[in-house]
Amino acid sequence: MKSLKWLLVLSLFFVPVSGALSDTASAEGAAANQLTVQLDSKTMIHNGNSYLSVQPLTLKNGSTFIAFRSVADRFGYKISYDAKTKESVATSSAEEIRLKPGSLIIKRGKEVLKAPVAPFAMNGSLMVPLRTWSIATDSKLTLSGKTMTLTWSNLPTATFAVSPEKIYAGETVVTYIDRATSPTGQPFVDERWDGKMDVFPEPGSYTVTRQVQDASGEWSEPYSVTVEVLAPNMPPVADFKTEKEQYRIGEEVLFTDLSYDDENAIVKRTWSAEQIVNGVVIKTWKNQPKVFFEAGDYQVTLEVQDAHGLTHMVTKTVTVTSEVLYTEDQYNRLFTKVGDKFTINGASVLDIPAVPYKLQSDMAQFVRSNSPEIFINEGIAYEDQLTGPIRFLYHNFNSIGYPVKMYLIATNNSNTTVNVNTSSFGIGGPDPFVENTGKLSTVRYLKSLAENPTPKWTAIKPGQSVNLMPELSKFPIKPNQVISAYGDVYAEQELQFRVVVVAEGKDPIKELPSLSIMDRYDIHVRGTFNSANRSMEINEPLGYEDKRIVLGDTKLDSYLVGYDATSGKNEINVGNFGVVYTMKLNHVAPNTLITVNPRGGHYTGAFLVNGELVTVTNNSILQDNTQAGVLYRTGDTEESVEIVFTPASGSNLPIAMLFQQMPPLKY
Incomplete structure (x- = not known):
């Protein structure tokens, strides 16, 4: 007989149940199946009929084991073997059980059970702990001396769930999700509902009960779900006030938002304003205005929206007198925020x-790799032999037609190991908009300069090539995207630096022998400069x-x-x-x-x-x-x-x- 507890676990296993629902199903019914076995005996009595097990019921290390194939057959499971996972598998119309010798883990569907003792092989048969099999199949195990009995039910279950998560009286159309199961695999031929409604008329708790009947004529026990129905959602209320009724020209207006919602779920506030003269709108604001620089009446509107999409707006008049506190230029000089x-x-x-x-100027070196600004093929965008401090600037657009990555490869052509470090770095993009990449790379580079990061040293052996700036190639540059970056390098001795562009997935160092220098074909700049x-x-x-x-x-x-x-x-x-x-x-x-x-x-x-x-x-x-x-x-x-x-x-x-x-x- 399947317990109420396992019915609830099944319902959660197959489809997540809404947190707003409370399952109160009962699955207690008559025990339709009974299997009796005896210690050290192969005889199995199933519903009064005698069957022979491939191995006797065996006591080992204080636990009783039964032959997996024989007990599974009595329960109506089909037996198979998964060679890939080395698991024995018992499959019914409702579930699948997996286990293997020496493992305490037993899988039932996606659920993992842990057995107190592991199954083992005996004379070519897999032996499974009897109590573990009872748990895995939701059967009841009783003991009487050396005799042991398993009882279980073949009754169907009428499990269901209710959707959506939140249900509002008089508004929400309810969907009933069928999760009924049949241990025998019999199809369902009939069902009974009590309390089922597509739309619940009033707020409160409702109990919906279901029973199902399979083709053999067996009815399930009633399964009930408690549905909590909420009062209908009310639209939010937009409201605000100003600190006073009249303001001077150039005087900041202080707005206090007084809007509210029955669920405290206002998700959007939209401010706007209009200056209207003789019925004609002469100026508009698409945000909350802070200050006005002309005398007159201004219509200020606040619209609020709740989580359900309901909206409400309110418009109030702000009056500005002809008295001047600040002109527009004076106000801007005083109050515009830094960075605005x-x-x-x-x-x-x-x-x-x-x-x-x-x-x-000092003698700092600088490399600008900006031509061709538009990449049309893979290759080497720039190369030079350099030593000492070097700042690199990259700014390029991908027009090759597929994703590429850009690398700074340093090669040691000398006979001694060369130490090189990287320090400040800033990158913008990849991004479709050139202004974004230029802005963000500068912001991040200057921020890095201010933080003065500890240099990262790399020793490059003779003949070795190294990807010196991995941050540059962290993300691929997709077609029609721009990348912009700055990076500081210091080499103790001369190295060959190459800016390499290859398709995503290629190894830039392995590709070097086959790459050629890109042609400079536009007005942009590539080169090495001093006094940077x-x-x-x-x-x-x-x-x-x-x-x-x-x-x-x-x-x-x-x-x-x-x-x-x-x-x-x-x-x-x-x-x-x-x-x-x-x-x-x-x-x-x-x-x-x-x-x-x-x-x-x-x-x-x-x-x-x-x-x-x-x-x-x-x-x-x-x-x-x-x-x-x-x-x-x-x-x-x-x-x-x-x-x-x-x-x-x-x-x-x-x-x-x-x-x-x-x-x-x-x-």
């Missing part, structure tokens, strides 16, 4: 006095009056000149990508706003300001010269400020650093 941007008059920047400066670190120190006071510092103008800040080692031709580092600038500004006035303004087109990337990483911009890029990104604000006293950056691939020079006084705070 605001709109400026791009033409007026040219009226701000430019600060003269002189750049100092530039610094300036400015003692002129900044910020007491508006000032600007222009970088990348090709005049005060000229482009590096180097060579293409693959062709021997001179090369110009157009855009100075990969050059690291350090600006030491020794006298920045109190209450000075420092911003960056693009002068050659869009610009993105990052800056280290006094060691802190600032992204340009946090959620976007600088589109053109009408936008400025906030880098830093000084406090109430004069400060020295250090700014470190490198132009981001995909961006444009020149850029202007603006130093402007902030207006006084007002209340």
